[in-house]
Amino acid sequence: MTSGDQLKSLGLKVTGPRRKILSLFEDTDRSHLSAEDVYKTLLSEHEDVGLATVYRVLTQFEQAGILTRHRFDNDKAVYELNKGNHHDHLLCIQCGRVEEFYDPEIERRQKKIAADRGFRIHDHSLYLYVECLREDCPHRRHDGDAGEEES
Amino acid sequence: MTSGDQLKSLGLKVTGPRRKILSLFEDTDRSHLSAEDVYKTLLSEHEDVGLATVYRVLTQFEQAGILTRHRFDNDKAVYELNKGNHHDHLLCIQCGRVEEFYDPEIERRQKKIAADRGFRIHDHSLYLYVECLREDCPHRRHDGDAGEEES
DNA sequence: TTTTGTGCAAAGGCTTTGCAGTAAC
DNA sequence: GTTACTGCAAAGCCTTTGCACAAAA
Numbered sequence: 001m002t003s004g005d006q007l008k009s010l011g012l013k014v015t016g017p018r019r020k021i022l023s024l025f026e027d028t029d030r031s032h033l034s035a036e037d038v039y040k041t042l043l044s045e046h047e048d049v050g051l052a053t054v055y056r057v058l059t060q061f062e063q064a065g066i067l068t069r070h071r072f073d074n075d076k077a078v079y080e081l082n083k084g085n086h087h088d089h090l091l092c093i094q095c096g097r098v099e100e101f102y103d104p105e106i107e108r109r110q111k112k113i114a115a116d117r118g119f120r121i122h123d124h125s126l127y128l129y130v131e132c133l134r135e136d137c138p139h140r141r142h143d144g145d146a147g148e149e150e151s
Numbered sequence: 152m153t154s155g156d157q158l159k160s161l162g163l164k165v166t167g168p169r170r171k172i173l174s175l176f177e178d179t180d181r182s183h184l185s186a187e188d189v190y191k192t193l194l195s196e197h198e199d200v201g202l203a204t205v206y207r208v209l210t211q212f213e214q215a216g217i218l219t220r221h222r223f224d225n226d227k228a229v230y231e232l233n234k235g236n237h238h239d240h241l242l243c244i245q246c247g248r249v250e251e252f253y254d255p256e257i258e259r260r261q262k263k264i265a266a267d268r269g270f271r272i273h274d275h276s277l278y279l280y281v282e283c284l285r286e287d288c289p290h291r292r293h294d295g296d297a298g299e300e301e302s
Numbered sequence: 303t304t305t306t307g308t309g310c311a312a313a314g315g316c317t318t319t320g321c322a323g324t325a326a327c
Numbered sequence: 328g329t330t331a332c333t334g335c336a337a338a339g340c341c342t343t344t345g346c347a348c349a350a351a352a
Contacts, residue, residue: 013306013351035342050309055342057307071224073275076341090265093273101264109257110279114241119281122244124224126277128261130270164326164331186317201334206317208332227316 010064017049021057025067025081032070032078032098072098072127088126095137101128161215168200172208176218176232183221183229183249223249223278239277246288252279 003022004014012018021038030037039054058079061067067079072091088106090099106126114121154173155165163169172189181188190205209230212218218230223242239257241250257277265272 015307015351017308048309052310052343053308059343071222073222090268090270092270099268103260103264106257106260109254113252113254114279114281117241117250117281118284119241119243120284122280122282124278124280126279127275128265128277129273129275130265131273133269133271166326166332168333199334203318203335204333210318 006066010066012060012064016047017053018057018060020047020049021054022061022066025079031100032080034076034078036076037078068125070125070127073129086123086125088128090128090130092132092137093129094131157217161217163211163215167198168204169208169211171198171200172205173212173217176230182251183231185227185229187227188229219276221276221278224280237274237276239279241279241281243283243288244280245282 003019003026007014007018007022020042024038024041025033028041033041035051035054035058038058039049039051042049042054058067058069062069062079065082068082070078070080070089072078072089073093085102086107087100087102090101091097092099110126111121154170154177158165158169158173171193175189175192176184179192184192186202186205186209189209190200190202193200193205209218209220213220213230216233219233221229221231221240223229223240224244236253237258238251238253241252242248243250261277262272
């Protein structure tokens, strides 16, 4: 199924901005993108899309279940492609690196803790803030960030 | 140790706003308060404190380790008294209720997951979003919220 | 043609900051 | 008397919204 078909099947018109944003998420190696990341990336590719449109499309995609939105600690919201595989996140507070993990036992305990109190888990990633053990954090700072690297 | 002594021992001048805000957290049954909650509560007690001061004091208290700041999903930041007891949070997406929990096994797994990838856990509460199982959520909506109940 | 989407600029919500007056030490 | 703190209003940051134009169906 092409991006276009996927959009149609959701009742969304197939427009330039929507197609470009969707492919951006499908192609990029950077799995978690903010509205500004998307905006700047499109600009750098000479795609003329307004920031407001980016916000609107990201919101629509989230509501359509294509993307998942995250609010990591202090930062702006970021989105990732929703592949249907529930997972949690490991966030390096030093380099901003994001890794995913899944631990069946943690899932089980969560469910039990909630159930014991009369609640049901609402699907949502856990955010696990960590710091790198080495002083020179070996992880690159945002692989190819579209953010604040002014020469 | 009085609130005043506690402030002095942190190198902070003992001022009206600081004392009032600190006692608010010590006395209230509502453990998690936003800046606006604090501001409105003080107003309702005829304490004349500016919102900017509330923000500044909350930030100072957090940096001093008196308070812990949380950013639950979409909401504004909330603070709770830092009693030194690490715990995680259960957040009802229906009624806004906040419960605390601590699960040694989850702690253990977190540590292991991080260590296996060369990270060390940075102390931070886990947020577990849940919904109540009964349709008529039995939990009151924000015990005595200082928020949006305009008659 | 009808409907939905888009860009721009303006506005919104939460938080921070500049500044001159004020209180703590 | 100094220095730190406060209140107010203004500004900042991220995000949303109003509106007229443009593109999709």
